[in-house]
Amino acid sequence: MALQCEIIAVTPFRQNCTLIWDDETREAVLTDVGGDVSFLLEQIKKHDLTLKAVWLTHGHLDHAGGVVELRSQIEVPVFGPHQDDLFLLEQLPQITAQYGFPVSPSFTPTHWLKEGDTLNVGRYTFEVLHIPGHTPGHVVFYCKDAELLIAGDVLFYETIGRTDFPRGNHTDLIRNITDKLLVLPEHTTVIAGHGRTTLIGHEKEHNPFLQ
Numbered sequence: 541m542a543l544q545c546e547i548i549a550v551t552p553f554r555q556n557c558t559l560i561w562d563d564e565t566r567e568a569v570l571t572d573v574g575g576d577v578s579f580l581l582e583q584i585k586k587h588d589l590t591l592k593a594v595w596l597t598h599g600h601l602d603h604a605g606g607v608v609e610l611r612s613q614i615e616v617p618v619f620g621p622h623q624d625d626l627f628l629l630e631q632l633p634q635i636t637a638q639y640g641f642p643v644s645p646s647f648t649p650t651h652w653l654k655e656g657d658t659l660n661v662g663r664y665t666f667e668v669l670h671i672p673g674h675t676p677g678h679v680v681f682y683c684k685d686a687e688l689l690i691a692g693d694v695l696f697y698e699t700i701g702r703t704d705f706p707r708g709n710h711t712d713l714i715r716n717i718t719d720k721l722l723v724l725p726e727h728t729t730v731i732a733g734h735g736r737t738t739l740i741g742h743e744k745e746h747n748p749f750l751q
């Protein structure tokens with residue numbers, strides 16, 4: 541019995557939407573529903589899961605652009621990001637059109653998140669950490685029991701998130717990663733928003749931005 545994860549790369553940006561579930565209760569959540577909604581719904585069906593919620597790390601189109609479409613098919617609450625990403629969710633119609641994505645209406649989540657909030661999937665609890673820098677309202681989800689971090693666009697394999705977007709801040713990003721993520725146990729698995737997974741210990745030792 542364990543917490544299960546399936547990483548599903550969605551949108552032309554290959555964003556790592558993650559289907560997370562408790563294999564005993566069959567309760568599931570989807571993180572960062574950027575798009576490809578019909579495929580996501582097929583995966584939920586294939587694994588015989590009940591989707592309980594959507595969790596969002598931040599408001600960029602490749603992470604949030606499929607939320608409204610998903611909720612038109614299945615009634616689930618949306619948790620996150622932090623309220624400081626409101627401006628990004630408000631801009632979704634223009635930004636999705638600009639990048640040639642299916643146009644998403646703007647929306648606000650059912651619940652904004654803040655540092656120290658907790659979320660559950662089945663018997664597992666995730667802690668919310670606020671990591672501004674890539675976007676001001678970026679949050680990540682950490683499960684101590686499963687030794688798992690859903691990192692969004694904050695921390696990647698041997699690199700960190702871009703900070704050249706509106707309201708990005710490189711100093712904030714480095715400080716928050718250092719203070720809140722590098723202190724996690726070294727064997728914690730990091731599912732990044734794009735690309736391969738990594739470990740906290742690997743990034744501590746080899747990430748050139750964090751030395």
Ligand SMILES: [Zn+2]
Nearest residue numbers: 598600674693
């Ligand atoms: Zn992003």
Ligand SMILES: [Zn+2]
Nearest residue numbers: 555602693733
């Ligand atoms: Zn992204």
